[in-house]
Amino acid sequence: MNKIIGIVSGKGGVGKTTLCANIAFSLAYAGKRVIAIDGDISLKNLDIPLGMTDKSVYDFTDVLSGRCEIEKAVVRHDDCPKLHFIAAPQQADPDSYNAQGFARLCRQLRQTYDFVLIDAPAGVGKWVRDIIGCCDECIVVATPDLTSLRDAQRVVQLISDSGDPPSRLVINKVSPAMINRGYLQNVDDMMDSVALPLLGLVPTDDSIVIYSNSGKPVAGSKSVCAHPFENIAMRLCNHGVPLDKYWRKNKNK
Ligand SMILES: Nc1ncnc2c1ncn2[C@@H]1O[C@H](COP(=O)(O)OP(=O)(O)OP(=O)(O)O)[C@@H](O)[C@H]1O
Numbered sequence: 001m002n003k004i005i006g007i008v009s010g011k012g013g014v015g016k017t018t019l020c021a022n023i024a025f026s027l028a029y030a031g032k033r034v035i036a037i038d039g040d041i042s043l044k045n046l047d048i049p050l051g052m053t054d055k056s057v058y059d060f061t062d063v064l065s066g067r068c069e070i071e072k073a074v075v076r077h078d079d080c081p082k083l084h085f086i087a088a089p090q091q092a093d094p095d096s097y098n099a100q101g102f103a104r105l106c107r108q109l110r111q112t113y114d115f116v117l118i119d120a121p122a123g124v125g126k127w128v129r130d131i132i133g134c135c136d137e138c139i140v141v142a143t144p145d146l147t148s149l150r151d152a153q154r155v156v157q158l159i160s161d162s163g164d165p166p167s168r169l170v171i172n173k174v175s176p177a178m179i180n181r182g183y184l185q186n187v188d189d190m191m192d193s194v195a196l197p198l199l200g201l202v203p204t205d206d207s208i209v210i211y212s213n214s215g216k217p218v219a220g221s222k223s224v225c226a227h228p229f230e231n232i233a234m235r236l237c238n239h240g241v242p243l244d245k246y247w248r249k250n251k252n253k
């Protein structure tokens, strides 16, 4: 079934945009039709890890306010034809978008695409609530530190207030060495604190920053960091991909 999936977090900088771009590539490489929407008005940057900077003339508020047809705002990735993108505006007049219009746009896109991925801004503001309200499913992203996990709990509360779309947790920037030394909680405790099932774990790795900055996907590359993103994408397709052997070994420590 086609799905609208929001990628959300309480704390900023936890890796939503990186995750959104890499699962978008992974799903498209797996043959799914994918559209990634940058929902981060004013702080848009999904175009960077997608390698689609300067491709968009129009953004989603242009569609919502009737300044352009939807087809003009949708741009196709040059090297990955099943992956499409809609930009966010750099600045937006509050009259040019609203929750109902955005939800309508997402539902319309869901008729064409297997996955409509929305890269949300951080936090618990009204626009984040509006995004959650139009999703079939949410991915809550957190990093292993207590501040991020506590902020993720606040987002889980928002999700529950928005009618409880099914939600799963991705813990990004995980350092197995820090967990093993006892400086961070183990993964079970992280899951318990946020009270969500685990969708995946992504290690902290400088190569992810290097790939992102060059507009190249980690997913599909030879980097060891490709697998966590690809596995998350497969789980979104309901394939039962077990956690990597390494994580299984460390999960209950
Ligand atoms: N697993 C990782 N290992 C190392 N660096 C990472 C990892 N994931 C993301 N990063 C880096 O962390 C920074 C923040 O990532 P990103 O922009 O994806 O976060 P975000 O949650 O979208 O931020 P914001 O809340 O500001 O939108 C970027 O420099 C990105 O390259």
Ligand SMILES: [Mg+2]
Residues within 6 Å of the ligand: 016, 017, 018, 040, 045, 119, 120
């Ligand atoms: Mg972001």
